[in-house]
Amino acid sequence: MTNSSYEEEAETMTKVLISADMEGITGVTSPYDVEPGSPRWQFHRTLMASDINAAVEGFFGSGATEVVVNEAHASKRNVPLDLLDERASLIIGTHKRLGMMEGIDAGVDAVAFVGYHNGSGHQGVLAHTYIATVILDVLINGEPANEGRMNALLAAELGVPLVMFTGDDLACADASGWAPAAERVVVKRCVDRYTAECLPPARTHELIRAAAQRALAQIPEVTATASPFTYEVTFDATHAVNATTTIPGVEQTSERSVAFTLPTMLEAIRCFKAVSTLAKASAEPKFG
Numbered sequence: 246m247t248n249s250s251y252e253e254e255a256e257t258m259t260k261v262l263i264s265a266d267m268e269g270i271t272g273v274t275s276p277y278d279v280e281p282g283s284p285r286w287q288f289h290r291t292l293m294a295s296d297i298n299a300a301v302e303g304f305f306g307s308g309a310t311e312v313v314v315n316e317a318h319a320s321k322r323n324v325p326l327d328l329l330d331e332r333a334s335l336i337i338g339t340h341k342r343l344g345m346m347e348g349i350d351a352g353v354d355a356v357a358f359v360g361y362h363n364g365s366g367h368q369g370v371l372a373h374t375y376i377a378t379v380i381l382d383v384l385i386n387g388e389p390a391n392e393g394r395m396n397a398l399l400a401a402e403l404g405v406p407l408v409m410f411t412g413d414d415l416a417c418a419d420a421s422g423w424a425p426a427a428e429r430v431v432v433k434r435c436v437d438r439y440t441a442e443c444l445p446p447a448r449t450h451e452l453i454r455a456a457a458q459r460a461l462a463q464i465p466e467v468t469a470t471a472s473p474f475t476y477e478v479t480f481d482a483t484h485a486v487n488a489t490t491t492i493p494g495v496e497q498t499s500e501r502s503v504a505f506t507l508p509t510m511l512e513a514i515r516c517f518k519a520v521s522t523l524a525k526a527s528a529e530p531k532f533g
């Protein structure tokens with residue numbers, strides 16, 4: 246093989262990372278649907294696998310040569326591996342430095358968010374930001390930042406565009422504001438935080454597959470947001486402030502809020518992970 250054919254081969258490689266959460270998966274409406282170990286979770290984890298597989302199928306149908314799926318929900322052990330499309334691989338397990346975005350680097354050509362949801366304090370099926378009852382609000386540089394928004398900022402910093410987003414109608418509408426070029430797939434219509442009008446998997450899987458196929462046909466340009474990044478996090482109770490300001494650089498800004506500023510999203514998203522982990526650990530069962 247000549248050098249030029251090596252180069253041609255390198256040019257045609259297309260790697261896609263799928264970050265898969267659970268609240269925005271087809272048919273999911275209840276906290277029990279996403280609670281590892283519950284009977285309802287046992288069923289909905291199979292729907293999570295099939296939403297992911299629909300995306301994998303679409304990406305391979307449009308020229309992807311590698312698809313890596315990162316588990317991004319709860320214990321990160323939801324998808325039964327034997328149900329995963331055999332062309333993909335799956336990052337299973339917790340304690341990942343980049344959490345929901347483990348696997349992202351400059352070698353990834355496109356990222357997709359499957360099963361995502363709206364942020365805490367906003368209408369949307371199972372809306373929350375990381376820690377459902379503890380974190381009330383997150384702003385980045387003064388703008389509302391749910392999980393999708395902050396993960397897309399990290400991807401953009403590494404030059405990786407978000408090409409597809411799936412979830413309920415309100416999460417998709419929100420994503421249209423910060424990722425207008427990404428394909429969006431509405432798998433359910435929010436009626437309330439715990440109620441939705443759901444399309445059956447036979448419908449949503451075709452929608453997801455077709456959107457994934459379109460998404461790689463024309464990968465959008467991506468522009469990194471100017472640094473630095475200032476996170477402002479508001480909690481439901483004061484003790485989370487004491488717990489999280491043990492992290493150097495995290496400062497109290499009001500009775501129930503903290504803030505920190507870092508030069509890159511790579512650093513900021515890791516600091517936020519530490520903040521959310523400590524905030525969760527500071528909560529007492531039943532009392533918060």
Ligand SMILES: [Zn+2]
Nearest residue numbers: 266268375392
């Ligand atoms: Zn989530």
